Amino acid sequence: MTSSTIERPAPVKNRASKQRSARTGAGSAPLFGLPAAAVVALLLYLPFLWTTYVSFTDYDGLASPVWSGLANYKAMFSDPDLIGALVNTLLWVVGMVTLPVVLGLLIAVLTYGHRWGTWLRLPFLLPYAISGVAVGVIWGFVLQPDGALGQALGYFGLPGAHTGWLQAGPGNTLMMVVAVTWQAAGVNALLFVIGLQSIPAEPLEAARLDGADGFRLFLHHLWPQLRPITTVVIGLSIVGSLKTFDVVWVMTQGGPGTSSETLALSMYKETFVLNDYGQGAAIALFLSLVTFAASILYLRYQLSDGDSR
Amino acid sequence: MNKTSSGPVRTAILVVLGLIWLAPVYLLIVNASKAVDGYDAASVWKPSGFSLFANFGDAWEKAALGDTLVATTLYSVVAPVLAVLIGAAAGYAIVVLRLRRGFLWFVFIFGGTIFPLQMILMPLFSGFADSGLYDTRVGMIIVYTAISVPFSAFVMRNFFTGIARSVFEAAIVDGGGMFRIFRSIYLPMAGSALAAIFILQATFVWNDLLLGLTLSQSESVRPIMPALTGLQSTYGGAALPTVLAGGLLVSLPTVVLFLAAQRFFSRGLALGQF
Secondary structure (H helix, E strand, C coil): CCHHHHCCCCCCCCHHHHHHHHHHCCCCCCHHHHHHHHHHHHHHHHHHHHHHHHHCCCCCCCCCCCCCCCCHHHHHCCHHHHHHHHHHHHHHHHHHHHHHHHHHHHHHHHCCCCCCCHHHHHHHHHHHHHHHHHHHHHHHHHHHCCCHHHHHHHHCCCCCCCCCCCCCCHHHHHHHHHHHHHHHHHHHHHHHHHHHCCCCCCHHHHHHHHCCHHHHHHHHHHHHHHHHHHHHHHHHHHHHCCCHHHHHHHCCCHHHHHHHHHHHCCCCCCCCCCCCCEEEHHHHHHHHHHHHHHHHHHHHHHHHHCCCC | CHHHHHHHHHHHHHHHHCCCCCCHHHHHHHHCCCCCCCCCCCCCCCCCCCCCCHHHHHHHHHHHHHHHHHHHHHHHHHHHHHHHHHHHHHHHHHHHHHCCCCHHHHHHHCCCCCCCHHHHHHHHHHEEEEEHHCCCHHHHHHHHHHHHHHHHHHHHHCCCCCCCCCHHHHHHHHCCHHHHHHHHHHHHHHHHHHHHHHHHHHHHHCCCCCCHHCCCCCCCCCCHHHHHHHHHHHHCCCCCHHHHHHHHHHHHHHHHHHHHHHHHHHHCCCCCCC
């Protein structure tokens, strides 16, 4: 931004108006930036501040909020249901940074440079265009007791044909992680492919000529250069998994009981079902802080590489 | 890479994995096509009969999809268009017009995406209720636009950074005003980036559940995903083909959009990540 002062030869122009605008156009610049800033301030930041305040109060949405200090936060770590939701959310995070990331990387490496790579990648990308709700509907059907998965296992004589996949925790959470993996692996693969495309080809060819192949080629030559994009993918996975709502809402509503509830779901229930706005707000702020910490991981890359394209 | 890397083992792994990935899609289509009467839950893998369109009709009626479809289409077109324009204007101000403290503006606008939706749900609900925006189409458009602006501004800032400064200088010499330069030079140049953002955001709006669930209730305002969950809970496991047909029906638009514009999807992702 400071360099703008250098390249101004200030030629002798007759019309003053032209010169004024040629300077930078800074006069009208705020007008162009204002709508975005205003919308974001009014509909995102203002609610954010209100939620932050409410999280330290006792508030039912009707009477005025009453200051209650950290009570809502203490409840989060003492109420067994909320602790359960915390553990489930942690399960989601761990599940989502492993399954879809590893599969995405595998799909990317296998399809990259493959003659029919684009086509072979398509089945994995298709679920990405489908909503969380539809994914929930499809997998709720697949995972019914003695449903599609059970019948397939039975057909191949494998154990587990009569398992109630969604009937008890933590198994129900794990199966829902599988469902979301089905949706998310493809887009991770696409991100890894974008990462692979940015790796120069020559060193790889040289390594290949030196006799490196398959797994060794991957481990020593590809993997180190995929570090930045891996950080982005893992960061996005953490952020996404903390917000998990749609699939759980459709498949189990957090049940049976609260056995598959996530914090995002608890927040919704506390606020809009139980009218405990303060508790819901505390959960939301907690989720935000963790999300923010995870975002820093990958935002550094996003912001620093901002002008590479 | 060369031909050895398209080896049979590699292809075989991909084909097997791909088939596993397509299995749920197969199950969805086959079972959404079965007649509700005489539906056999014990043989879901075998196709039988073709009542897909009857089931579509059922789902359409039971979930009042007609109204919600109009509303959702409106949201998924209008909100992303507004967001793309507002975001592009911000990118233009920051990069091209060299807005003072532009980076701070950028961080402020982009920062809007960092926290999860849960953080703004309750105040939006209360605020919308107080201001009469709750359960209105205008309210839904406003909120979807706001959510989409930060990403749009982010991508457009990156895009405009890649355009040579001389373009702007030439336009100034030609005597264009700031608004005309934006409208007739920068926006047209950004066509592919705008399309990429539009497609990603339209998909987001179409697929949204949480905001729709929180900020609407009537059939003519409620977006399609909350409507679908309504269908599911009404029916439980009783008329599975109807529920599945509903799931298939609401997925068709985004899947078709995706297949038709795969290039833009990848581009949007690439622009968003770097």
